[in-house]
Amino acid sequence: MSQxxxxxxxxxxxxxxxxxxxxxxxxxxxxxxxxxxxxxxxxEKQAAKQKAFLTMAFGGxxxxxxxxxxxxxxxxxxxxxNDSHVDAVIEDLGATLRELGVKEELIAQVAAIAESTRNDxxxx
Amino acid sequence: xxxxxxxxxxxxxxxxxxVLDCLTHRGVALPFSCRSGVCQTxxxxxxxxxxxxxxxxxxxxxxxxxxxxxxxxxYPDTDLEVALPDDADAQAVIPATVKSxxxxxxxxxxVELESHAQLDYRAGQFINLFxxxxxxxxxSLASVPHQDDHLHLHVRRLPQGRVSGWIHDELRPGQTVExxxxxxxxxxxxGDHAQSMxxxxxxxxxxxxxxxxxxxxxxxxxxxxxxxxxxxDLNGLYLSAELRExxxxxxxxxxxxxxxxxxxxxxxxxxxAHDIAFEQIxxxxxxxxxxxxxxxxxxxxxxxxxxAGAAMKNIYADAFNVSQPL
Ligand SMILES: Cc1cc2nc3c(=O)[nH]c(=O)nc-3n(C[C@H](O)[C@H](O)[C@H](O)COP(=O)(O)OP(=O)(O)OC[C@H]3O[C@@H](n4cnc5c(N)ncnc54)[C@H](O)[C@@H]3O)c2cc1C
Ligand code: HEM
Ligand code: FES
Numbered sequence: 001m002s003q004x005x006x007x008x009x010x011x012x013x014x015x016x017x018x019x020x021x022x023x024x025x026x027x028x029x030x031x032x033x034x035x036x037x038x039x040x041x042x043x044e045k046q047a048a049k050q051k052a053f054l055t056m057a058f059g060g061x062x063x064x065x066x067x068x069x070x071x072x073x074x075x076x077x078x079x080x081x082n083d084s085h086v087d088a089v090i091e092d093l094g095a096t097l098r099e100l101g102v103k104e105e106l107i108a109q110v111a112a113i114a115e116s117t118r119n120d121x122x123x124x
Numbered sequence: 125x126x127x128x129x130x131x132x133x134x135x136x137x138x139x140x141x142x143v144l145d146c147l148t149h150r151g152v153a154l155p156f157s158c159r160s161g162v163c164q165t166x167x168x169x170x171x172x173x174x175x176x177x178x179x180x181x182x183x184x185x186x187x188x189x190x191x192x193x194x195x196x197x198x199y200p201d202t203d204l205e206v207a208l209p210d211d212a213d214a215q216a217v218i219p220a221t222v223k224s225x226x227x228x229x230x231x232x233x234x235v236e237l238e239s240h241a242q243l244d245y246r247a248g249q250f251i252n253l254f255x256x257x258x259x260x261x262x263x264s265l266a267s268v269p270h271q272d273d274h275l276h277l278h279v280r281r282l283p284q285g286r287v288s289g290w291i292h293d294e295l296r297p298g299q300t301v302e303x304x305x306x307x308x309x310x311x312x313x314x315g316d317h318a319q320s321m322x323x324x325x326x327x328x329x330x331x332x333x334x335x336x337x338x339x340x341x342x343x344x345x346x347x348x349x350x351x352x353x354x355x356x357d358l359n360g361l362y363l364s365a366e367l368r369e370x371x372x373x374x375x376x377x378x379x380x381x382x383x384x385x386x387x388x389x390x391x392x393x394x395x396x397a398h399d400i401a402f403e404q405i406x407x408x409x410x411x412x413x414x415x416x417x418x419x420x421x422x423x424x425x426x427x428x429x430x431x432a433g434a435a436m437k438n439i440y441a442d443a444f445n446v447s448q449p450l
Binding site: 021022025026029030043044047 | 431
Protein backbone atom coordinates (compact mmCIF):
# COMPACT_ATOMS: atom_id res chain seq x y z
CA MET A 1 0.00 0.00 0.00
CA SER A 2 1.38 3.38 -0.94
CA GLN A 3 2.09 5.70 1.94
CA UNK A 4 -0.53 8.37 2.54
CA UNK A 5 0.55 12.01 2.49
CA UNK A 6 0.72 13.48 5.97
CA UNK A 7 -1.40 16.46 6.97
CA UNK A 8 1.74 18.62 6.86
CA UNK A 9 2.48 17.54 3.29
CA UNK A 10 -1.13 18.02 2.18
CA UNK A 11 -1.14 21.59 3.44
CA UNK A 12 2.11 22.29 1.63
CA UNK A 13 4.88 21.79 4.18
CA UNK A 14 7.42 24.47 4.97
CA UNK A 15 6.33 26.64 2.04
CA UNK A 16 2.83 26.77 3.51
CA UNK A 17 4.24 27.72 6.90
CA UNK A 18 6.20 30.54 5.28
CA UNK A 19 3.15 31.74 3.40
CA UNK A 20 1.01 31.60 6.53
CA UNK A 21 3.31 33.22 9.06
CA UNK A 22 2.90 36.88 8.03
CA UNK A 23 -0.86 36.52 7.58
CA UNK A 24 -1.32 34.74 10.89
CA UNK A 25 0.93 37.08 12.83
CA UNK A 26 -0.87 40.11 11.36
CA UNK A 27 -4.19 38.66 12.49
CA UNK A 28 -2.90 37.98 15.98
CA UNK A 29 -1.47 41.50 16.36
CA UNK A 30 -4.75 43.03 15.14
CA UNK A 31 -6.89 40.82 17.36
CA UNK A 32 -7.85 42.91 20.40
CA UNK A 33 -8.74 39.77 22.35
CA UNK A 34 -5.17 38.50 22.43
CA UNK A 35 -2.69 41.06 21.10
CA UNK A 36 -1.75 42.25 24.59
CA UNK A 37 0.08 38.94 25.06
CA UNK A 38 2.27 39.68 22.05
CA UNK A 39 2.92 43.31 22.81
CA UNK A 40 6.33 43.54 24.39
CA UNK A 41 8.23 40.96 22.38
CA UNK A 42 10.76 41.39 19.61
CA UNK A 43 8.98 41.04 16.25
CA GLU A 44 11.57 38.90 14.47
CA LYS A 45 11.91 36.51 17.36
CA GLN A 46 8.16 36.41 17.68
CA ALA A 47 7.77 35.58 13.98
CA ALA A 48 10.21 32.70 14.41
CA LYS A 49 8.07 31.39 17.27
CA GLN A 50 4.93 31.74 15.18
CA LYS A 51 6.62 29.56 12.64
CA ALA A 52 7.28 26.96 15.30
CA PHE A 53 3.63 27.17 16.32
CA LEU A 54 2.36 26.82 12.74
CA THR A 55 4.67 23.90 11.96
CA MET A 56 3.40 22.15 15.04
CA ALA A 57 -0.26 22.87 14.28
CA PHE A 58 0.15 21.74 10.67
CA GLY A 59 1.36 18.38 11.97
CA GLY A 60 4.93 19.06 10.88
CA UNK A 61 8.19 17.99 12.47
CA UNK A 62 8.88 19.51 15.90
CA UNK A 63 10.46 18.62 19.21
CA UNK A 64 8.05 20.30 21.60
CA UNK A 65 6.71 18.21 24.46
CA UNK A 66 3.65 18.92 26.58
CA UNK A 67 6.02 20.09 29.29
CA UNK A 68 7.60 22.58 26.88
CA UNK A 69 4.15 23.97 26.12
CA UNK A 70 3.50 24.35 29.85
CA UNK A 71 6.78 26.06 30.49
CA UNK A 72 6.54 28.21 27.36
CA UNK A 73 3.14 29.64 28.30
CA UNK A 74 3.36 29.65 32.11
CA UNK A 75 4.26 33.36 32.19
CA UNK A 76 1.17 34.05 30.05
CA UNK A 77 -1.10 31.94 32.27
CA UNK A 78 0.17 34.03 35.16
CA UNK A 79 -1.02 37.08 33.20
CA UNK A 80 -4.50 35.61 32.78
CA UNK A 81 -4.31 33.38 29.71
CA ASN A 82 -7.51 31.32 29.53
CA ASP A 83 -9.78 29.26 27.25
CA SER A 84 -11.16 32.30 25.44
CA HIS A 85 -7.63 33.20 24.29
CA VAL A 86 -6.96 29.70 23.00
CA ASP A 87 -10.28 29.89 21.12
CA ALA A 88 -9.19 33.16 19.55
CA VAL A 89 -5.84 31.74 18.43
CA ILE A 90 -7.53 28.71 16.87
CA GLU A 91 -10.02 31.00 15.14
CA ASP A 92 -7.25 33.20 13.70
CA LEU A 93 -5.43 30.10 12.58
CA GLY A 94 -8.52 28.87 10.71
CA ALA A 95 -9.06 32.27 9.09
CA THR A 96 -5.43 32.29 7.95
CA LEU A 97 -5.73 28.89 6.29
CA ARG A 98 -9.01 29.86 4.64
CA GLU A 99 -7.31 32.94 3.19
CA LEU A 100 -4.67 30.64 1.74
CA GLY A 101 -7.36 28.43 0.16
CA VAL A 102 -6.80 25.36 2.34
CA LYS A 103 -9.70 22.88 2.35
CA GLU A 104 -12.08 22.89 5.34
CA GLU A 105 -11.40 19.24 6.20
CA LEU A 106 -7.68 20.00 6.57
CA ILE A 107 -8.45 23.12 8.60
CA ALA A 108 -10.48 20.96 10.97
CA GLN A 109 -7.51 18.64 11.42
CA VAL A 110 -5.21 21.59 12.17
CA ALA A 111 -7.70 22.93 14.71
CA ALA A 112 -7.81 19.50 16.35
CA ILE A 113 -4.02 19.45 16.77
CA ALA A 114 -4.05 22.92 18.36
CA GLU A 115 -6.99 21.81 20.50
CA SER A 116 -5.02 18.81 21.77
CA THR A 117 -2.45 21.16 23.37
CA ARG A 118 -5.05 23.29 25.17
CA ASN A 119 -4.58 21.80 28.63
CA ASP A 120 -0.81 22.01 28.42
CA UNK A 121 -0.88 25.59 27.16
CA UNK A 122 -3.20 26.54 30.02
CA UNK A 123 -1.14 24.57 32.61
CA UNK A 124 -4.01 22.31 33.62
CA UNK B 125 27.98 24.75 35.15
CA UNK B 126 29.98 26.19 32.29
CA UNK B 127 33.34 27.83 32.75
CA UNK B 128 34.46 30.82 30.69
CA UNK B 129 38.19 31.08 30.14
CA UNK B 130 39.57 34.50 29.21
CA UNK B 131 43.19 35.68 29.23
CA UNK B 132 44.30 32.57 31.17
CA UNK B 133 41.72 33.10 33.95
CA UNK B 134 38.65 30.96 34.62
CA UNK B 135 35.24 32.45 35.41
CA UNK B 136 32.20 30.44 36.53
CA UNK B 137 29.15 31.27 34.45
CA UNK B 138 26.07 31.74 36.62
CA UNK B 139 22.62 30.60 35.61
CA UNK B 140 20.94 32.89 33.04
CA UNK B 141 24.10 34.95 32.77
CA UNK B 142 25.57 36.02 29.46
CA VAL B 143 29.27 35.54 28.76
CA LEU B 144 29.61 39.35 28.61
CA ASP B 145 28.00 39.85 32.02
CA CYS B 146 30.04 37.01 33.50
CA LEU B 147 33.29 38.71 32.53
CA THR B 148 32.38 42.38 33.03
CA HIS B 149 30.86 41.69 36.46
CA ARG B 150 34.25 40.39 37.57
CA GLY B 151 35.89 43.56 36.37
CA VAL B 152 37.19 42.44 32.96
CA ALA B 153 37.25 45.48 30.64
CA LEU B 154 35.44 44.63 27.40
CA PRO B 155 33.78 46.77 24.75
CA PHE B 156 29.97 46.70 24.54
CA SER B 157 27.10 49.02 23.83
CA CYS B 158 23.59 47.70 23.19
CA ARG B 159 23.87 44.47 25.18
CA SER B 160 21.14 42.98 23.02
CA GLY B 161 22.93 41.44 20.04
CA VAL B 162 22.43 44.38 17.67
CA CYS B 163 25.51 46.58 17.50
CA GLN B 164 28.28 43.94 17.37
CA THR B 165 30.61 46.15 19.45
CA UNK B 166 31.16 43.30 21.89
CA UNK B 167 32.34 40.85 19.21
CA UNK B 168 34.62 38.12 20.56
CA UNK B 169 36.05 34.91 19.25
CA UNK B 170 35.78 31.45 20.77
CA UNK B 171 39.27 29.95 20.70
CA UNK B 172 38.01 26.81 22.44
CA UNK B 173 34.51 25.31 22.53
CA UNK B 174 31.55 26.29 20.36
CA UNK B 175 29.52 29.48 20.79
CA UNK B 176 25.72 29.15 20.83
CA UNK B 177 23.78 29.53 17.60
CA UNK B 178 21.88 32.53 18.94
CA UNK B 179 25.11 34.38 19.67
CA UNK B 180 26.17 34.12 16.02
CA UNK B 181 22.94 35.38 14.52
CA UNK B 182 23.41 38.35 12.21
CA UNK B 183 27.15 37.75 11.80
CA UNK B 184 28.66 37.28 8.38
CA UNK B 185 29.32 33.64 7.42
CA UNK B 186 33.05 34.28 7.31
CA UNK B 187 32.95 35.41 10.93
CA UNK B 188 30.66 32.61 11.99
CA UNK B 189 32.96 29.99 10.54
CA UNK B 190 35.84 31.41 12.56
CA UNK B 191 33.81 31.09 15.77
CA UNK B 192 33.20 34.79 16.26
CA UNK B 193 30.18 35.44 18.44
CA UNK B 194 28.38 38.12 20.47
CA UNK B 195 29.00 37.48 24.19
CA UNK B 196 26.11 39.76 25.27
CA UNK B 197 23.61 37.23 23.91
CA UNK B 198 25.63 34.05 24.53
CA TYR B 199 24.33 31.69 27.23
CA PRO B 200 26.37 28.52 26.76
CA ASP B 201 25.86 25.16 28.50
CA THR B 202 29.42 24.09 27.91
CA ASP B 203 32.84 25.61 28.58
CA LEU B 204 34.18 28.31 26.29
CA GLU B 205 37.60 29.83 25.89
CA VAL B 206 37.22 33.34 24.52
CA ALA B 207 39.37 36.19 23.25
CA LEU B 208 38.95 39.69 21.89
CA PRO B 209 39.55 39.98 18.14
CA ASP B 210 43.16 40.97 17.60
CA ASP B 211 45.17 42.37 14.75
CA ALA B 212 46.05 38.97 13.36
CA ASP B 213 42.38 38.15 12.91
CA ALA B 214 40.20 38.44 9.86
CA GLN B 215 38.05 40.87 11.78
CA ALA B 216 41.07 43.00 12.51
CA VAL B 217 40.75 46.56 13.59
CA ILE B 218 41.13 48.81 10.55
CA PRO B 219 42.90 52.15 11.01
CA ALA B 220 41.34 55.15 9.32
CA THR B 221 42.35 58.80 8.96
CA VAL B 222 39.90 61.54 9.79
CA LYS B 223 39.67 63.59 6.57
CA SER B 224 37.16 66.19 7.65
CA UNK B 225 34.70 67.15 10.34
CA UNK B 226 31.88 69.60 9.82
CA UNK B 227 28.63 70.28 11.59
CA UNK B 228 25.48 69.43 9.63
CA UNK B 229 23.39 71.16 12.29
CA UNK B 230 23.97 72.14 15.90
CA UNK B 231 24.13 68.54 17.13
CA UNK B 232 25.14 66.39 14.18
CA UNK B 233 28.71 66.07 12.93
CA UNK B 234 29.58 64.90 9.45
CA VAL B 235 32.65 62.69 9.85
CA GLU B 236 34.68 61.72 6.80
CA LEU B 237 37.08 58.82 7.26
CA GLU B 238 39.66 57.38 4.91
CA SER B 239 40.05 53.71 5.67
CA HIS B 240 43.63 52.40 5.38
CA ALA B 241 42.42 49.07 4.05
CA GLN B 242 39.63 48.61 1.55
CA LEU B 243 36.33 48.23 3.36
CA ASP B 244 33.78 46.15 1.51
CA TYR B 245 30.50 47.68 2.58
CA ARG B 246 27.01 48.69 1.45
CA ALA B 247 25.51 52.11 2.07
CA GLY B 248 23.36 51.88 5.20
CA GLN B 249 25.46 49.28 6.99
CA PHE B 250 27.29 50.40 10.12
CA ILE B 251 30.85 50.33 11.35
CA ASN B 252 32.04 50.31 14.92
CA LEU B 253 34.29 53.21 15.77
CA PHE B 254 36.63 52.77 18.72
CA UNK B 255 37.81 55.50 21.02
CA UNK B 256 40.01 52.90 22.65
CA UNK B 257 40.08 49.13 22.73
CA UNK B 258 37.23 48.75 25.17
CA UNK B 259 35.05 51.68 24.12
CA UNK B 260 33.37 51.47 20.73
CA UNK B 261 30.07 52.59 19.21
CA UNK B 262 28.15 51.86 16.03
CA UNK B 263 27.69 54.52 13.35
CA SER B 264 25.86 54.04 10.07
CA LEU B 265 27.42 54.68 6.69
CA ALA B 266 25.86 57.53 4.71
CA SER B 267 28.42 57.16 1.94
CA VAL B 268 27.99 55.02 -1.16
CA PRO B 269 30.93 52.86 -2.33
CA HIS B 270 32.18 53.84 -5.82
CA GLN B 271 30.36 57.15 -5.51
CA ASP B 272 32.02 58.65 -2.46
CA ASP B 273 35.77 58.43 -1.90
CA HIS B 274 35.59 58.15 1.86
CA LEU B 275 33.37 56.81 4.61
CA HIS B 276 30.72 59.28 5.79
CA LEU B 277 29.11 59.22 9.21
CA HIS B 278 26.52 61.49 10.83
CA VAL B 279 27.20 61.54 14.55
CA ARG B 280 24.69 63.10 16.88
CA ARG B 281 26.00 64.52 20.14
CA LEU B 282 24.25 62.98 23.15
CA PRO B 283 24.32 64.68 26.56
CA GLN B 284 27.30 63.18 28.43
CA GLY B 285 27.74 60.74 25.57
CA ARG B 286 31.24 59.30 25.80
CA VAL B 287 32.03 58.45 22.18
CA SER B 288 29.78 61.04 20.51
CA GLY B 289 31.22 63.70 22.84
CA TRP B 290 34.75 62.62 21.96
CA ILE B 291 33.95 62.82 18.25
CA HIS B 292 32.45 66.30 18.57
CA ASP B 293 34.98 67.82 20.94
CA GLU B 294 38.30 66.05 20.59
CA LEU B 295 38.61 64.43 17.20
CA ARG B 296 40.67 66.42 14.67
CA PRO B 297 41.30 66.05 10.95
CA GLY B 298 44.49 64.07 10.33
CA GLN B 299 44.01 61.95 13.43
CA THR B 300 43.97 58.15 13.10
CA VAL B 301 41.07 56.21 14.57
CA GLU B 302 40.24 52.51 14.64
CA UNK B 303 37.16 50.87 13.26
CA UNK B 304 35.69 47.45 12.73
CA UNK B 305 32.99 46.16 10.45
CA UNK B 306 30.91 46.61 8.45
CA UNK B 307 27.83 44.96 9.94
CA UNK B 308 24.07 45.01 9.65
CA UNK B 309 21.59 44.20 6.91
CA UNK B 310 19.89 47.56 6.50
CA UNK B 311 20.85 48.27 2.88
CA UNK B 312 19.48 48.35 -0.66
CA UNK B 313 19.36 45.05 -2.50
CA UNK B 314 19.01 45.43 -6.27
CA GLY B 315 16.58 43.16 -8.08
CA ASP B 316 13.12 44.63 -7.80
CA HIS B 317 13.73 48.05 -9.36
CA ALA B 318 10.06 48.99 -9.58
CA GLN B 319 9.18 48.28 -5.97
CA SER B 320 7.83 51.20 -3.93
CA MET B 321 10.10 52.19 -1.06
CA UNK B 322 9.38 54.11 2.12
CA UNK B 323 12.16 55.34 4.38
CA UNK B 324 11.51 56.85 7.79
CA UNK B 325 14.23 58.34 9.94
CA UNK B 326 14.52 60.57 12.96
CA UNK B 327 17.56 62.68 13.81
CA UNK B 328 20.83 61.09 12.67
CA UNK B 329 18.73 58.13 11.49
CA UNK B 330 18.98 59.98 8.20
CA UNK B 331 22.59 58.75 7.83
CA UNK B 332 21.90 55.23 6.56
CA UNK B 333 18.83 56.41 4.63
CA UNK B 334 20.80 59.07 2.77
CA UNK B 335 23.23 56.35 1.69
CA UNK B 336 20.51 53.85 0.80
CA UNK B 337 18.55 56.35 -1.31
CA UNK B 338 21.58 57.45 -3.33
CA UNK B 339 22.63 53.82 -3.72
CA UNK B 340 19.17 52.82 -4.99
CA UNK B 341 18.94 55.75 -7.40
CA UNK B 342 22.41 55.13 -8.80
CA UNK B 343 21.53 51.48 -9.34
CA UNK B 344 18.55 52.56 -11.42
CA UNK B 345 15.68 52.11 -9.02
CA UNK B 346 12.55 53.24 -10.87
CA UNK B 347 9.81 52.69 -8.27
CA UNK B 348 8.64 55.58 -6.08
CA UNK B 349 10.90 56.39 -3.12
CA UNK B 350 9.47 58.33 -0.18
CA UNK B 351 11.74 59.71 2.52
CA UNK B 352 10.17 61.02 5.73
CA UNK B 353 12.76 62.72 7.91
CA UNK B 354 11.55 63.79 11.29
CA UNK B 355 12.72 66.23 13.92
CA UNK B 356 11.16 68.46 16.52
CA ASP B 357 12.08 71.76 14.94
CA LEU B 358 13.76 73.18 11.88
CA ASN B 359 17.20 73.13 13.53
CA GLY B 360 17.08 69.34 13.80
CA LEU B 361 16.77 68.74 10.08
CA TYR B 362 19.84 68.66 7.88
CA LEU B 363 20.93 67.93 4.29
CA SER B 364 17.60 69.46 3.22
CA ALA B 365 19.14 71.35 0.32
CA GLU B 366 20.90 68.23 -0.97
CA LEU B 367 17.72 66.20 -0.67
CA ARG B 368 15.65 68.82 -2.48
CA GLU B 369 18.22 68.82 -5.23
CA UNK B 370 17.99 65.05 -5.47
CA UNK B 371 14.23 65.41 -5.75
CA UNK B 372 14.65 67.84 -8.63
CA UNK B 373 16.87 65.30 -10.41
CA UNK B 374 14.83 62.16 -9.88
CA UNK B 375 11.09 62.27 -10.52
CA UNK B 376 10.55 59.10 -8.46
CA UNK B 377 12.15 60.51 -5.31
CA UNK B 378 10.09 62.36 -2.72
CA UNK B 379 11.46 64.10 0.34
CA UNK B 380 9.02 64.96 3.11
CA UNK B 381 10.65 66.82 6.03
CA UNK B 382 8.45 66.51 9.13
CA UNK B 383 8.42 68.71 12.23
CA UNK B 384 6.73 67.51 15.41
CA UNK B 385 7.05 70.83 17.29
CA UNK B 386 4.65 73.78 17.21
CA UNK B 387 6.47 76.01 14.77
CA UNK B 388 5.97 74.53 11.30
CA UNK B 389 6.74 76.80 8.36
CA UNK B 390 5.22 76.28 4.90
CA UNK B 391 6.83 73.43 2.97
CA UNK B 392 7.11 71.17 6.02
CA UNK B 393 4.71 68.49 7.19
CA UNK B 394 3.39 68.96 10.71
CA UNK B 395 3.58 65.93 13.01
CA UNK B 396 5.77 62.96 13.74
CA ALA B 397 7.45 61.44 10.70
CA HIS B 398 5.91 58.00 11.07
CA ASP B 399 2.40 59.35 11.65
CA ILE B 400 2.64 61.49 8.54
CA ALA B 401 4.01 58.58 6.52
CA PHE B 402 1.10 56.31 7.41
CA GLU B 403 -1.39 59.11 6.79
CA GLN B 404 -0.05 59.72 3.30
CA ILE B 405 0.42 56.07 2.42
CA UNK B 406 -1.98 53.90 4.40
CA UNK B 407 -1.48 50.61 2.55
CA UNK B 408 2.04 49.18 2.39
CA UNK B 409 1.41 45.88 0.66
CA UNK B 410 4.48 45.01 -1.43
CA UNK B 411 6.40 48.04 -0.14
CA UNK B 412 10.00 47.94 0.98
CA UNK B 413 10.55 49.75 4.27
CA UNK B 414 13.64 51.25 5.88
CA UNK B 415 13.35 52.50 9.46
CA UNK B 416 16.26 54.08 11.30
CA UNK B 417 16.89 56.16 14.38
CA UNK B 418 15.09 56.47 17.68
CA UNK B 419 14.54 52.93 19.07
CA UNK B 420 10.97 53.60 20.19
CA UNK B 421 10.05 55.08 16.79
CA UNK B 422 11.60 52.07 15.05
CA UNK B 423 9.75 49.59 17.26
CA UNK B 424 6.34 51.20 16.83
CA UNK B 425 6.78 51.85 13.13
CA UNK B 426 7.94 48.34 12.36
CA UNK B 427 4.78 46.96 13.84
CA UNK B 428 2.57 49.52 12.12
CA UNK B 429 4.22 48.90 8.77
CA UNK B 430 3.68 45.19 9.17
CA UNK B 431 0.02 45.69 10.08
CA ALA B 432 -0.35 48.04 7.10
CA GLY B 433 0.60 45.12 4.85
CA ALA B 434 4.40 45.20 4.51
CA ALA B 435 5.91 41.71 4.61
CA MET B 436 8.32 41.06 7.45
CA LYS B 437 11.14 40.30 5.02
CA ASN B 438 10.62 43.68 3.36
CA ILE B 439 11.15 45.67 6.55
CA TYR B 440 14.73 46.74 7.18
CA ALA B 441 15.40 48.52 10.44
CA ASP B 442 18.22 49.83 12.57
CA ALA B 443 17.27 51.04 16.02
CA PHE B 444 20.02 53.37 17.23
CA ASN B 445 20.12 51.74 20.65
CA VAL B 446 22.32 53.56 23.09
CA SER B 447 24.28 51.63 25.63
CA GLN B 448 22.41 50.19 28.57
CA PRO B 449 24.03 50.80 31.92
CA LEU B 450 25.03 47.57 33.69
C1 LIG C 1 23.15 49.73 14.55
C2 LIG C 1 23.37 51.10 15.15
C3 LIG C 1 23.65 52.18 14.31
C4 LIG C 1 23.86 53.46 14.83
N1 LIG C 1 24.10 54.50 13.98
C5 LIG C 1 24.25 55.76 14.47
C6 LIG C 1 24.46 56.88 13.58
O1 LIG C 1 24.56 56.73 12.35
N2 LIG C 1 24.59 58.12 14.13
C7 LIG C 1 24.49 58.32 15.50
O2 LIG C 1 24.61 59.49 15.93
N3 LIG C 1 24.32 57.28 16.35
C8 LIG C 1 24.18 56.00 15.87
N4 LIG C 1 24.00 54.95 16.75
C9 LIG C 1 24.09 55.19 18.21
C10 LIG C 1 25.57 55.14 18.64
O3 LIG C 1 26.10 53.86 18.42
C11 LIG C 1 25.81 55.46 20.12
O4 LIG C 1 24.96 54.68 20.92
C12 LIG C 1 25.59 56.92 20.46
O5 LIG C 1 26.46 57.73 19.68
C13 LIG C 1 25.84 57.18 21.95
O6 LIG C 1 27.15 56.79 22.32
P1 LIG C 1 27.98 57.64 23.39
O7 LIG C 1 29.20 56.85 23.73
O8 LIG C 1 28.17 59.02 22.90
O9 LIG C 1 26.99 57.70 24.59
P2 LIG C 1 27.05 56.83 25.92
O10 LIG C 1 28.20 57.26 26.74
O11 LIG C 1 26.93 55.41 25.58
O12 LIG C 1 25.70 57.33 26.60
C14 LIG C 1 24.45 57.29 25.87
C15 LIG C 1 23.40 58.10 26.59
O13 LIG C 1 22.98 57.42 27.75
C16 LIG C 1 23.26 58.16 28.88
N5 LIG C 1 23.88 57.21 29.82
C17 LIG C 1 24.98 56.45 29.61
N6 LIG C 1 25.29 55.72 30.67
C18 LIG C 1 24.38 56.02 31.60
C19 LIG C 1 24.16 55.58 32.94
N7 LIG C 1 24.97 54.70 33.53
N8 LIG C 1 23.09 56.07 33.58
C20 LIG C 1 22.27 56.96 32.99
N9 LIG C 1 22.44 57.42 31.73
C21 LIG C 1 23.47 56.96 31.06
C22 LIG C 1 24.22 59.26 28.48
O14 LIG C 1 24.02 60.43 29.23
C23 LIG C 1 23.89 59.48 27.04
O15 LIG C 1 22.88 60.42 26.86
C24 LIG C 1 23.79 53.67 16.23
C25 LIG C 1 23.53 52.59 17.07
C26 LIG C 1 23.32 51.31 16.57
C27 LIG C 1 23.04 50.17 17.48
C1 HEM D 1 -3.50 26.73 20.78
C2 HEM D 1 -2.42 26.12 21.22
C3 HEM D 1 -1.06 26.74 21.23
C4 HEM D 1 0.08 26.14 20.77
C5 HEM D 1 0.20 24.77 20.13
C6 HEM D 1 1.16 27.10 20.97
C7 HEM D 1 2.46 26.84 20.61
C8 HEM D 1 3.52 27.69 20.83
C9 HEM D 1 4.89 27.44 20.44
C10 HEM D 1 5.39 26.18 19.73
C11 HEM D 1 5.63 28.50 20.85
C12 HEM D 1 7.15 28.70 20.65
C13 HEM D 1 7.86 28.29 21.90
C14 HEM D 1 9.34 28.55 21.79
O1 HEM D 1 10.00 28.04 20.88
O2 HEM D 1 9.84 29.30 22.64
C15 HEM D 1 4.74 29.45 21.46
C16 HEM D 1 5.12 30.68 21.99
C17 HEM D 1 4.24 31.66 22.37
N1 HEM D 1 2.87 31.54 22.47
FE1 HEM D 1 1.78 29.87 22.06
N2 HEM D 1 0.67 28.23 21.54
C18 HEM D 1 -0.68 28.08 21.73
C19 HEM D 1 -1.55 29.01 22.28
C20 HEM D 1 -1.21 30.32 22.62
C21 HEM D 1 -2.12 31.33 23.07
C22 HEM D 1 -3.62 31.11 23.25
C23 HEM D 1 -1.39 32.47 23.29
C24 HEM D 1 -1.82 33.84 23.73
C25 HEM D 1 -2.96 34.39 23.38
C26 HEM D 1 -0.02 32.16 22.97
C27 HEM D 1 1.03 33.06 23.07
C28 HEM D 1 2.36 32.75 22.85
C29 HEM D 1 3.44 33.70 23.03
C30 HEM D 1 3.31 35.17 23.45
C31 HEM D 1 4.62 33.00 22.74
C32 HEM D 1 6.05 33.58 22.79
C33 HEM D 1 6.54 33.46 24.19
C34 HEM D 1 7.87 34.14 24.38
O3 HEM D 1 8.32 34.90 23.50
O4 HEM D 1 8.45 33.91 25.44
N3 HEM D 1 0.06 30.85 22.59
N4 HEM D 1 3.48 28.95 21.43
S1 FES E 1 25.93 43.24 20.19
FE1 FES E 1 26.77 42.82 22.11
S2 FES E 1 26.87 44.77 23.01
FE2 FES E 1 25.82 45.17 21.17
